[in-house]
Amino acid sequence: MNPAEHPSFQAVLATVRGKVQNYLDKSDEVIAEVARTAPVGVSERMTKLIARKGKKIRSTILSLIATSSSEPADESRIAHACAGIELLHLASLVHDDIIDETTMRRGERTAHVEWGNKVAVLIGDYILSQAMCSVINEKSREIPLTLSTAANSLIVGEILELDNAGDMNLSRSKYNAIIEGKTAALVEASAKIGAIIAGFDAQRIEACGKLGAHFGLAFQIIDDLLDYGIGATNLDKAKFTDISNGLVTLPLIYYFESVSAEEKTELQNLLKRAAEPGVPEEICKRLETAGAFEKAKETAMQHIADAMEIADSLPMTEHIESLKTFLYSMTERGN
Numbered sequence: 001m002n003p004a005e006h007p008s009f010q011a012v013l014a015t016v017r018g019k020v021q022n023y024l025d026k027s028d029e030v031i032a033e034v035a036r037t038a039p040v041g042v043s044e045r046m047t048k049l050i051a052r053k054g055k056k057i058r059s060t061i062l063s064l065i066a067t068s069s070s071e072p073a074d075e076s077r078i079a080h081a082c083a084g085i086e087l088l089h090l091a092s093l094v095h096d097d098i099i100d101e102t103t104m105r106r107g108e109r110t111a112h113v114e115w116g117n118k119v120a121v122l123i124g125d126y127i128l129s130q131a132m133c134s135v136i137n138e139k140s141r142e143i144p145l146t147l148s149t150a151a152n153s154l155i156v157g158e159i160l161e162l163d164n165a166g167d168m169n170l171s172r173s174k175y176n177a178i179i180e181g182k183t184a185a186l187v188e189a190s191a192k193i194g195a196i197i198a199g200f201d202a203q204r205i206e207a208c209g210k211l212g213a214h215f216g217l218a219f220q221i222i223d224d225l226l227d228y229g230i231g232a233t234n235l236d237k238a239k240f241t242d243i244s245n246g247l248v249t250l251p252l253i254y255y256f257e258s259v260s261a262e263e264k265t266e267l268q269n270l271l272k273r274a275a276e277p278g279v280p281e282e283i284c285k286r287l288e289t290a291g292a293f294e295k296a297k298e299t300a301m302q303h304i305a306d307a308m309e310i311a312d313s314l315p316m317t318e319h320i321e322s323l324k325t326f327l328y329s330m331t332e333r334g335n
């Protein structure tokens, strides 16, 4: 593959984000105002957290869909919806980093490393509450409902993941339920909210939700591959956190499905020693040889293809073309 012909995920994201930059900037202003006007103890910390810019994948998808109908786009409405999505995402990451005990996020020290678990939990709670407040004046009741339903799914997905941590026999269906909850639900909500703002009918809103869910599933499967360093370029977080935390993701599920009982036991023993130097690399070697990474990548690609098929059924505006380019670029994601 010639890299010149296939711009990186980051490059495509930057271009596509540029198409809806005004909405994202306005959303940043809404978020900055929330942080600025927060009480002492929260304001400074939240300001620090929001200065660490994320990729804004979810609000880009929301804005692209929201501006893809013939209805005139309402900048403030889109900006507040994006703020709700980004704040919910940020709150979940603050909590996730406590749960996963990770020390780096967006290239910086995580909130709990900086301020301790107790304060970080509460900062996450404040941000979650403000996510819901961002859409409180929304004229469609469906939008706050969709956002809070997504929050519930994130929590349930995360609990399911914890309840199954260390289960070496995790099934594919359970893995899917985990990633549907912890990741796909928020992208689904973003696409759905975009579709509601666009004024689409119920069937199309549902289809956009599915598009977001497929994209979210692909995103998480690729994230799980990046955790092994597979396809990674300039990764801004630590590798091998999943195996260190006893989390079984798709490559391991495919590996266990394809090898003998002895090989399975050998790998389980290696996983118990995942913290020792050289062991994660040995685990990677075995998964690579068994084609487990390749198979997980193919599953991610299938979800992208399913999302693309739905995108093809939407009104083919410039922004939906951009959305399609972006969906496709996920196949090149390296961080």
Ligand code: FPP
Binding pocket: 088, 091, 092, 093, 095, 096, 099, 100, 102, 124, 128, 151, 154, 155, 158, 182, 183, 223, 237
């Ligand atoms: C990242 O997964 C985690 C999530 C996307 C969701 C986390 C959800 C919660 C902690 C529960 C909900 C919390 C709130 C405040 C609603 P990962 O650990 O696989 O990815 P990573 O490598 O980026 O950490």
Ligand code: MG
Binding pocket: 096, 097, 100, 102
């Ligand atoms: Mg994590």
